[in-house]
Amino acid sequence: MSTEPETTGDAGPGTPEGAEPAVEGAEPTSEAGGEDTGKLSEAEAELAAQRVERERIERRKAEKAGPVEAGAKLSGTAADLLAAVRAVESGAKPAATVFAEPEPAPRRPAPEPVRRAQPVVAEAAPVAAAPEAVEGVRLVLAEGGAPAPLAAQVTAVLGEGADDRLRADPWLLLRVGGVRPEQADGFARALLGAECGPDDERRGRALTVWLLEQAAVAGHTALEMPTLTAALARQGVPDPDAAVQGSLAEGEALAFQDALDEEATAQEGDEEERPVRVLVGLERYALAEESLADGLGRLINSVPKQDGSAQAWDEAAAAAGGSAGELIRAVAGHTLVLHTGGAASLAEPAALLRAARGLGLRAWAAAHSPLGRGRFAALLEEGTGDATPAERSPAEGSGIATVAGLLSGVEGPGRDADGALDLDLLVVLDAPQLDIEAGALLAESLPDGARLVLAGDPGVLWSVGPGRVFADLLAARICPQVASRRPDPGPLGELVSGIGVGELTQVEAPGKEVVIVPVRDAGEAVHRTVQLVADSVPRAIGVPAEDTQVITPGHGGAAGTRALNAALKERLNPGPGRFGGFDPGDRIAYSPAPGRTLPGRVVKADADGLHLSCAGEDVVVPKERVEQSVRHGWALTAHQAVGGRWPAVVVVLPGDAAGALSRPWVYTAFGRAERHLSVVHGVEQALPRAVAEVPAKPRTTRLPALLAPQVPAEGQ
Structure with missing residues (x-):
């Protein structure tokens, strides 16, 4: 590796991303926004598809014995409560990072979502509540010392009679995203006076649901009972067990008993009572996990469609x-196949897709992001070689989409008369980014006999949403797994491969493929980053600033995305920020929905809103939604960058980021570089220590237990 000399800079403490959420491993995401235009946007269509899935789950739940009504789900982003809101006098602490690791129903096809033509409009804003309803909630909030801007969000979350519900149970304020327990406690004390206490059963139930939501932000689909009760105790709940039981009785949460593995059973030595673990989760994620397991079970137990002769597949x-070739053979005889490998291994799903199209299959690929979609499309084009025009052209109805676009109906083949995706083979790229809800939607959308290939790099960061679908499937071993033997080339490939096995090695980089830039503090890190992007990398490597991506651990702090983007804008595209802080030519990161980021550029602004160009598509974000859904994008977090690769990448590691580093984070960030990687290094030994000793944060999920019946017997 090359090393550049140090330079001086101003000191400034930073805050790694993840310090703000109450759960470890959560990376905050911007919410989407837009306006109602009469045509469904991509994000709106995606939400519509999710609503269809919710309705299907509700119907399934109704068929089960002893149905339980769901509690209202939490959503939205709240404004900060006023500083005057008082914390509860019981001594309850703010939420801490308390969470640690951890028969198929008949398939009901979903109706085909409405598909848009060509215009891309930002997600429609939620339907406004009646002004009188909002005013009623505003009056209740004022009595409790909470700010008026919360009124519309509280009304949307609590629905009809929100003011009466909130007055009767002030802790329902916790159902608004962004509100913290100490703020809800102060609000409740202001409304209830002497009647308010830490042992109020309403408080216990509200905190139980809130903690489960925070666990979902950290990636868990459920929590073990001891973990949940310990977290409630840290929130000052005198009787945590009673609080959980109250939530279960009200249908605000569900409890499950999962048998422990056979090894644990053998250690117990008690054959009469098989040990179980008790899990508690929100209905939304629990039923999605069951739906995914049912869908995968149906898929692997169905016979693959006989498309093409066995000889044709062998050839x-x-x-x-x-x-x-191994991947093609596996897909020929199985409906579910897992494929693992690094960036270079994408050539193998591309070969599979070309072979399937040659055999007449309606074959589609779906990537996590438009950047990944474009990269895979280029790879497919390169692989056509000297093929005839007929061989180069995809079969009718074949192509490449994003996962979100495929599920929403905005992209992809559409759905057949039964509501299933109209295809024979689906290759899902970036499979580690599938959360439990997207996975359930995919599994339930596939027709019987269709083939599903989940392909991805198991070393990258897991999904932003709850679950670890790809990792759980790899561990379950319910289907063939094909590991690519195609290594990533060059010094960058060698560096990233070493990180994947826990070794941060020094690699020979004669072409300055890898450069280390030591810094002493956050101020110097920002200065050197701007210097690299604007001058050093274009001059020494030949990669222009617009093709260089900066990646840093968090949004906040003196060297987070906000500070870096401000400095990079001042150098690369200075301007007054007349359009909500943006100017034409600014690089941006647009979030049409939580957990999804589309890099792009600002084109212009007018009465309709902020006009963006994202992955070749024109997007219009109404001005009232710009602040929530658009950030500057010269610098991204690693989670935002997943699914994309750039000719040059600058990874910024200020000293205060040491606690945010892990092997998957470093692997993901370093792996975004195609030709050149600069590391602005201020964490000293924390970097090799993170690579060697800090694996992915564990997630508690139920999918392994739900998949256990699908594991083939030994010898089969």
């Missing part, structure tokens, strides 16, 4: 050779 596999 295609032989022509591809290597692990690409």
Whole structure:
């Protein structure tokens, strides 16, 4: 590796992303926004598809014995409560990072979502509540010392009679995203006076639901009972067990008993009572997890469609050779196949897709982001070689989409008369980014006999949403797994491969593929980053600033995305920020929905809103939604950058970021670089220590237990 000399800079403490959420491993995301235009936007169509899935789950739940009504789900982003809101006098602490690791129903096809033509409009804003309803909530909030801007969000979350509900149970304020327990406690004390106390059963139930939501932000789909009760105790709940039981009785949460593995049973030595673990989760995620397990069970137990003769599949596999040939052979005889590998291994799903199209299959690929979609499309085009025009053209109805676009109906083949996706083969790229709800939607959307390939790099960060679908499936071993033998090339490939096995090695980089830039403090980190992007990388490497991406651990702090983007804008595209802080030419990160980020540029602004160009598509964000859904994008977090790769990447590691580093984070951030990687290094030994000793934060999920019945018996 090359090392650049140190330079001086101003000191400034930073705050790594993840310090603000109450749960470890959560990375805050911007919420989407937009206006109602009469045509469904991509994000609105996605939400519509999710509503269809919710309705299907509700119908399934109604068929089960002893149905339980769901509690209202939490959503939205609240404004900060006024500083005057008083904390409860019981001594309850703010939420801490308390969470640690951890028969198929008949398939009901979903109706085909409405598909838009060509215009791309930002997500429609929620339907406004009646002014009188909002005013009623505003009066209740004022009595409790809470700010008026919360009124519309509280009304939307609590629905009809929100003011009466809030007055009867002030802790319902916790159902508004962004409100913290100490703020809800102060609000309740102001409304209830002497009747308010830490042992109020309403408080216990509200905190139980809130903690489960915070666990979902950290990636858990459920929590073990001891973990949940310990967290409630830290919130000052005198009787945590009673609080959980109250939530279960009210249908605000669900409890499950999952049998422990056979090894644990053998250690117990008690054959009469098989040990179980008790889990508690929100209905939304619990039923999505069951839906995913049911859908995958249906898929792997169905017979693959006989598209193409066995000889034709063998010939295609032989022509591809290597692990690409293994993948084709596995897909020929199975409906579910897992494929693992780094960036170079994408050539193997591409070979599979070309072979399937040659056999006449309606084959589609779905990537996590538009950047990944574009990269895979280019790879497919490169692989056509000297093929005839007929061979180069995809079969009718074949193509590449994003996962969100496929599920919403905005992209992809559409749905057949039964509501299933109209395809024979689906290859899902970036599979580690599938959360439990997207996974359930995909599994339930596939027709019987269709083939599903989940492909991805198991070393990258897991999904922003709850669950670890790809990792759980790899561990369950319910289907063939094909590991690519195609290594990522060059010094960058060698560096990232070493990180994947826990070793941060020094690699030879004769072409300055990897450069280390030591810094002493956050101020110097920002200065050197701007210097690299604007001058050093274009001059020494030949990569222009617009093709260089900065990645840092968090949004806040003196060297977070906000500070870096401000400095990079001043150098690369200075301007007054007349349009909500943005100017034409600014690089941006647009979030049409939580957990999704689309890099792009500002084109202009007018009465309709802020006009963006994202992955070649024109997007209009209404001005009232700009602040919530658009950030400057010269600098991103690693989670925002997943699914994309750039010719040059500058990874910024200020000293205060040491606690945010892990092996998956470093692997993901370093792996976004194609030709050149600069590391602005201020964490000293924390970097090699994170690579060697800090694996992915564990997530508690129920999917392994739900998949256990699908594991083939030994010898089969």
